[in-house]
Amino acid sequence: MHALKEKNVLICVGGGIAAYKAPELVRRLLDVGALVQVAMTKAAQAFITPLTLQAVSRRPVASDLLDPGEDATIGHIDLADRADVIIVAPATADLIARMAQGRADDIVTAALLASRAPVVVSPAMNSNMWAHPAVTANVDTLRSYGHRIVAPDRGELACGHEGEGRMPDADVLIAELTAALTPQDLTGTTVLVSAGPTREPVDPVRVLTNRSSGRMGYAVAECAARRGANVILVSGPTNLASPRHCRTIPVETAAEMQTAIRDHVIASDVVVMVAAVADYRPVSPKNSKIKKNDDEFVLRLEKTEDILAGLRAARGERILVGFAAETDNVVANAKSKLQRKQLDLIVANDVSADGAGFDVATNSATLIDREGGETETGLVSKHDLADKILDRVVALRSDRRGAIREAK
Numbered sequence: 055m056h057a058l059k060e061k062n063v064l065i066c067v068g069g070g071i072a073a074y075k076a077p078e079l080v081r082r083l084l085d086v087g088a089l090v091q092v093a094m095t096k097a098a099q100a101f102i103t104p105l106t107l108q109a110v111s112r113r114p115v116a117s118d119l120l121d122p123g124e125d126a127t128i129g130h131i132d133l134a135d136r137a138d139v140i141i142v143a144p145a146t147a148d149l150i151a152r153m154a155q156g157r158a159d160d161i162v163t164a165a166l167l168a169s170r171a172p173v174v175v176s177p178a179m180n181s182n183m184w185a186h187p188a189v190t191a192n193v194d195t196l197r198s199y200g201h202r203i204v205a206p207d208r209g210e211l212a213c214g215h216e217g218e219g220r221m222p223d224a225d226v227l228i229a230e231l232t233a234a235l236t237p238q239d240l241t242g243t244t245v246l247v248s249a250g251p252t253r254e255p256v257d258p259v260r261v262l263t264n265r266s267s268g269r270m271g272y273a274v275a276e277c278a279a280r281r282g283a284n285v286i287l288v289s290g291p292t293n294l295a296s297p298r299h300c301r302t303i304p305v306e307t308a309a310e311m312q313t314a315i316r317d318h319v320i321a322s323d324v325v326v327m328v329a330a331v332a333d334y335r336p337v338s339p340k341n342s343k344i345k346k347n348d349d350e351f352v353l354r355l356e357k358t359e360d361i362l363a364g365l366r367a368a369r370g371e372r373i374l375v376g377f378a379a380e381t382d383n384v385v386a387n388a389k390s391k392l393q394r395k396q397l398d399l400i401v402a403n404d405v406s407a408d409g410a411g412f413d414v415a416t417n418s419a420t421l422i423d424r425e426g427g428e429t430e431t432g433l434v435s436k437h438d439l440a441d442k443i444l445d446r447v448v449a450l451r452s453d454r455r456g457a458i459r460e461a462k
C-alpha cells in the first residue's frame with residue numbers, strides 16, 4: 055500500500071511557469087490513492103485556472119482568503135487542519151520570501167502558517183534568482199522551520215536560461231511527500247549499500263557478469279535515505295538513475311567494489327551488501343580481442359575477495375547485513391553464510407521463485423538474524439522488502455547499543 059493512500063495532501067500552487075505541471079502532480083497523487091486539495095496564490099491563477107485544477111482534483115480549489123470555505127468553517131484554518139502533508143509546488147522566489155517572513159496575506163501563506171503538517175517546498179525559478187543570496191537565506195529560513203526543500207533540477211528554463219531552477223517531475227515530488235510522512239528513524243546513521251552486478255573483463259570487448267539489475271540495492275538505498283540516513287551507494291553497472299539524496303559511487307569490478315567499500319566502511323554505521331559480486335574473475339584478462347581460432351576455448355578463473363567476509367574485523371558496533379541469493383536449501387545455506395561471514399542479518403532470497411530475484415519489481419525473502427530470529431516476508435515490492443530489512447536494522451542497532459551500554 056502506498057504511504058500516501060488516503061492521506062490528505064494540500065498542494066499550494068505558486069505563480070510561476072512551472073504551475074503548468076500542477077495538474078500532473080494532482081493526477082499522480084490521485085493515482086496512488088491520496089486525497090488532494092489544491093490552493094493557489096493569485097499569481098498562480100495567471101498561469102493556470104482554478105477550474106482546471108478543480109477538474110483534475112475533483113474538488114473546489116481554494117483561491118481566496120476571504121472565501122467562507124466549506125461547511126461554514128474558516129477557509130484557511132480548515133485547509134490547514136485537514137492536511138496530513140503540504141507541498142508548495144512551484145514555490146516562487148516571492149512565495150518563499152513571504153513564507154520565510156511568516157506572512158498570511160493570501161490563502162496559501164495563511165494556510166501554511168496555520169498548519170502543523172509537514173511541509174515540502176519545491177522551488178522553481180530563473181537560475182540567477184535561485185542563486186541570489188536573498189533566496190538562499192529565505193530557503194535556509196524555511197529549512198530552519200523543518201520544511202523539506204526539494205532541490206530544483208538543472209536544465210533549460212522557460213526564460214531561455216540554462217541552469218538550476220526547474221521543478222522536478224511528479225515522481226520526485228511524490229517521493230519527497232512520502233519521505234515527509236516517514237518516521238526519521240535513521241537520522242544520524244550512515245548506511246553503506248552495495249548494489250548491482252560486477253563486471254570482470256575477459257578482453258577489451260567481453261566481460262563476465264550476472265543478471266542482477268540493481269533494483270533491490272537501489273530500493274534499500276532509497277528507503278534508507280527516506281528514513282533520514284546518510285546513504286553511500288556503491289553501485290556496479292546498472293540502468294538505474296542514481297537515487298536522490300544518496301551519494302553514488304560507480305564501480306565495475308569486484309576489486310573496485312571492495313576498494314570503495316573499504317574506503318567508506320569506517321564512516322558507516324550499517325553495511326548492507328546487496329550486490330551480486332562475481333565470485334571468480336579471469337586470471338589474465340587480455341589486452342586485445344580474443345579471436346575465435348580454436349574450436350574450444352578454456353578461460354581460467356581465480357576467486358575474487360569476499361568483500362563482506364573481509365569486513366568482520368571492522369564490525370565493532372556496526373551492523374552487517376548480507377544477501378544470500380540461492381536456488382536450493384535457501385534457509386540452510388543462508389544460515390551458514392550468516393555464521394561464516396559473521397553477519398547480524400541475512401536476507402535469504404530464493405531467486406528461482408516466481409516474482410522473486412532478478413529483474414522483477416517484487417521479491418520474497420526470509421530475514422534471519424544472528425540470534426536465530428526468522429521472518430518470512432511473503433511476496434512484496436522491493437521497496438517494502440527494503441523497509442522490512444531496515445526495520446530489523448533499527449531494532450538490531452538499538453539491541454546492540456543496549457548490550458554495549460550494559461557491558462560498560
Ligand code: CTP
Binds near residue numbers: 330332359363380
Ligand atoms: N559477497 C561479497 N563478496 C563476494 C561475494 C559475495 O561481499 N565476493 C556478499 C554478497 O554481496 C552477499 C553475500 O556476500 O551479501 C552472499 O553472497 P552470495 O553470492 O549469495 O554467496 P557467496 O558467499 O558468493 O557464496 P556462493 O556463491 O557459494 O553461494
